[in-house]
Amino acid sequence: MINIISALIFSLSANIDNIALGIAYGIKKIHISFFSNFLIALCTSIITITSMQLGVFAFSFLDENIANLIGAISLILIGVFSIIKFVYTKYIKKIKAEEYNKTFKKLRIKELFLIILALSANNISVGVATSVAGIDMITALITTFLFSFLFMYIGNKLGKKLVNTFIITYSDILSSLLLICLGILHII
Numbered sequence: 001m002i003n004i005i006s007a008l009i010f011s012l013s014a015n016i017d018n019i020a021l022g023i024a025y026g027i028k029k030i031h032i033s034f035f036s037n038f039l040i041a042l043c044t045s046i047i048t049i050t051s052m053q054l055g056v057f058a059f060s061f062l063d064e065n066i067a068n069l070i071g072a073i074s075l076i077l078i079g080v081f082s083i084i085k086f087v088y089t090k091y092i093k094k095i096k097a098e099e100y101n102k103t104f105k106k107l108r109i110k111e112l113f114l115i116i117l118a119l120s121a122n123n124i125s126v127g128v129a130t131s132v133a134g135i136d137m138i139t140a141l142i143t144t145f146l147f148s149f150l151f152m153y154i155g156n157k158l159g160k161k162l163v164n165t166f167i168i169t170y171s172d173i174l175s176s177l178l179l180i181c182l183g184i185l186h187i188i
Contacts, residue, residue, distance in 0.1 A: 003134075003135060003136040003139060004136075004139055006130075006133070006134075006135045006136075007135050007136055007139035007140040007143050008143055009181060010126070010130050010135055010140055010143075010144075011140060011143035011144045011146070011147040012147060013126065013176075014044075014048060014123045014126055014127075014144055014147075014148075015044075015119075015144065015147040015148045015151050016151065016174055017119065018040075018119065018147070018148055018151035018152040018155060019151045019152075019154060019155035019158075020155060021115065021119070021152065021155060022151065022152045022153065022154065022155020022156035022157075022158070022159060023155040023156070023158050023159035024155075024159060025107065025155075025156055025159060026155065026156045026157065026158060026159020026160040026161070027159040027160075028159075029160065030106070030107055030111075031106055031107065031156070031160075032107050032152060032153075032156045033106065033107065036107050036112050037149055037152050037153055037156075038149065039112065039116070040112070040115055040116055040119065040148060040149075040152060041145045041146075041148035041149035041152070042145065043116045043120060044116065044119045044120050044123055044144070044148050045141055045144045045145040045148065047120035047123060047124065047127075048120070048123040048124075048126075048127040048140070048141070048144050049127070049137060049140070049141045049144075050127075051123065051124040051125075051126075051127030051128050051131075052127045052128065052130060052131035052135075052137050052140065053131070053137070054127075054128055054131075055127065055128035055129065055130070055131035056131045056137075058128070069187065072133045072183040072184070072187045073183065073187075074125075074128075074129035074133075074183070076180050076183035076184065077183075079176040079177065079180035079183065080176070080180065082176035083173060083176045083177075086173055086176070119148070123144070129183075133183070
């Protein structure tokens with residue numbers, strides 16, 4: 001049961017950015033098609049599971065308890081550093097508002113590739129740390145795909161209907177807090 005809960009928390013954390021990204025594109029009136037969303041979910045899931053496999057291999061030479069502890073501490077540190085990065089960028093950088101365009105556009109191939117790259121890069125370090133913490137990879141793969149697809153869809157629909165910068169602004173903090181909770185869960 002702890003593996004399923006851990007995989008759910010991991011997938012929520014790894015994919016919470018999808019809501020914010022979907023909202024951002026929805027606000028710009030850019031439609032993310034079913035196929036594009038499916039491709040994003042598939043690619044990020046494959047990259048995530050690959051990074052989890054690398055983590056298992058890299059730490060296969062260590063005692064299981066030590067590897068789990070390293071993975072749990074890594075998750076906590078990733079979460080803490082993400083919060084520090086968020087606070088730093090929030091107070092140092094200014095966000096420029098884009099013009100609101102009422103016509104719907106389609107997601108371009110270049111943007112699709114950049115979304116996949118950004119979301120996959122985000123999941124690599126978390127995937128390695130999570131696998132070392134002992135989370136079941138099959139459950140993580142399935143939940144990562146489902147949350148990625150669902151969150152992007154919901155975010156894009158929300159963004160088209162309303163301008164909600166709260167989710168966009170604080171998704172990094174929420175994701176970081178989930179990683180810290182996941183790390184603590186695997187230490188206790």
